[in-house]
Amino acid sequence: MLCGRVPNPLTVGSPLDNLLKELQEATNSISPELAPLHRRLVQLKVQLGTLATRTTWDASDIHRIQEELREIEGKRVDGKFTDAENNIVRGQAAVIGLLEDCYDDCHNLLATKERVPRALEDVFERLQLIKTDLERLVLTQRWTLRETDLWQYEIQLNEISTLRKNGKFVDQDGNVEEGQVRISFVLVISERSSFFLLGGAIERSIANLFFPSSSSPFIRRYSTLCFTSVTT
Helix, strand or coil, rough: CCCCCCCCCCCCCHHHHHHHHHHHHHHHHCCCHHHHHHCCCHHHHHHHHHHHHHHCCCCCHHHHHHHHHHHHHHHCCCCCCEEECCCEECCCCHHHHHHHHHHHHHHHHHHHCCCCHHHHHHHHHHHHHHHHHHHHHHCCCCCCCHHHHHHHHHHHHHHHHHEECCEEEECCCEEEECCCHHHHHHHHHHHHHHHHHHHHHHHHHHHHCCCCCCCCCCHHHHHHHHHHHCCC
16 A cells, blocks of 8 residues: 655744744843753743643642742843843843743643633633634744734634623623633633734735745845834
């Protein structure tokens, strides 16, 4: 029996290859002073991912990680990580972004302990589907998406968001439903993923407007900078 050739997931230009390059660039941009913090945050991120795969876990495990995250947060000076001479060091975006991701994971895991109100179960299930779709797009199609590809998600998220009053979901009688941490968190994560994808799609649209025949990342980035300077 003849078998088809298995595609190499690391083929140049593939989503996995692009993601790997981004990770390598992020790691290379981190200063020696920040490297230990970055490694520790990666370890904490892995620990959180492991906990998320378990059917049962203790909240004290999350609280311990949160405490360490706060210790790392306390090393920042005016929001920045510095060296012994108080000079701002390279790699701020990568380390701070990872720190915020760990905070989000802690929040997300703790939120799963909370029961979603019966009146909001349908909305929560709908949000979970949207979140899953957007996270898949971030990993597999973030370099090729167009703005129009995201409209359906933007419309759905806006519809769900309008169900809230003063930031809280309410029932048909206008009463605030208890236990909203979990559903609110999934909504925020979904909106963040959508915003991230939309930003990339807009950048590509601008690049194609100036250089429609070019696929060079440098040219796309340069055209974006040109557009920004013209419109500001």
